[in-house]
Amino acid sequence: METITSRENAKIKYACRLREEEKLRTADGLFFAEGPKLCLELARGCILQTLYATEKALAHTPELEAFAGKTVLVTEPVAQKLSGTKTSQDVFGVFEHPGWQAADILAKGRRILALEAVQDPGNVGTLLRSAAAFGFDGVLLSKGCAAPFAPKTLRASMGAAGRLPVAPVQDLPQALQQLRARGVVCLAAALYHSRPLDEAPQSYPDGLCAVIGSEGQGLTDAAVQACDMAVRIPMTDLVESLNAGVAGSVLLWHFRGV
Numbered sequence: 524m525e526t527i528t529s530r531e532n533a534k535i536k537y538a539c540r541l542r543e544e545e546k547l548r549t550a551d552g553l554f555f556a557e558g559p560k561l562c563l564e565l566a567r568g569c570i571l572q573t574l575y576a577t578e579k580a581l582a583h584t585p586e587l588e589a590f591a592g593k594t595v596l597v598t599e600p601v602a603q604k605l606s607g608t609k610t611s612q613d614v615f616g617v618f619e620h621p622g623w624q625a626a627d628i629l630a631k632g633r634r635i636l637a638l639e640a641v642q643d644p645g646n647v648g649t650l651l652r653s654a655a656a657f658g659f660d661g662v663l664l665s666k667g668c669a670a671p672f673a674p675k676t677l678r679a680s681m682g683a684a685g686r687l688p689v690a691p692v693q694d695l696p697q698a699l700q701q702l703r704a705r706g707v708v709c710l711a712a713a714l715y716h717s718r719p720l721d722e723a724p725q726s727y728p729d730g731l732c733a734v735i736g737s738e739g740q741g742l743t744d745a746a747v748q749a750c751d752m753a754v755r756i757p758m759t760d761l762v763e764s765l766n767a768g769v770a771g772s773v774l775l776w777h778f779r780g781v
Contacts, residue, residue, distance in 0.1 A: 568685035580613035628661035640667035648679020649768035696749035717753035
């Protein structure tokens with residue numbers, strides 16, 4: 524088994540760049556993940572190219588033996604360089620991007636989540652995890668959304684993007700119109716000029732798309748107008764709104780059985 528002891532090793536430098544640079548991840552079709560649990564979860568849906576781990580981590584997580592042929596041993600100082608957190612988890616994976624395409628989601632998805640300019644990686648990750656948990660078929664991301672395969676988003680989603688199709692769209696209102704053209708009902712989450720969630724239709728024979736906006740601004744007028752109706756979650760007056768991750772998860776749970 525190969526062992527890397529230098530923090531200046533070319534493979535280590537490249538892995539660190541994958542961790543930090545979205546353009547490189549997109550260009551090379553690869554992404555970087557940290558942590559034994561996350562790497563094991565991602566390996567269920569994505570092709571693992573290389574696993575970097577310390578001897579201590581391999582001894583602590585025997586399940587990683589399944590990837591012995593792709594494992595490179597690293598020393599503690601090298602693991603510290605690879606880590607994107609203050610405390611290294613000592614296991615890192617370079618994975619092939621699953622290559623999801625928006626066209627497939629638009630053509631075949633029946634339960635879809637669409638996000639518009641949701642910038643916070645924690646919220647995007649939370650929503651990906653909820654979408655996977657509640658049986659949604661795919662997720663569409665507008666411009667301005669946090670990258671689904673960035674390290675912070677991956678941690679929040681616990682690797683859901685490795686199994687749930689998620690893809691960017693250049694023009695979200697146009698994508699929503701495409702969905703409506705084949706009978707998918709698009710529901711915008713909005714505080715104003717909206718109807719209570721329990722007034723939304725109960726049946727969606729051709730599919731449903733829940734549309735969630737950014738934390739600060741919500742959905743744009745163009746996105747709301749591209750939807751069939753706007754809905755809101757009934758709340759007390761003790762709070763003005765919920766953040767995107769919580770509000771979206773409530774909607775996804777509500778529509779889990781349609």
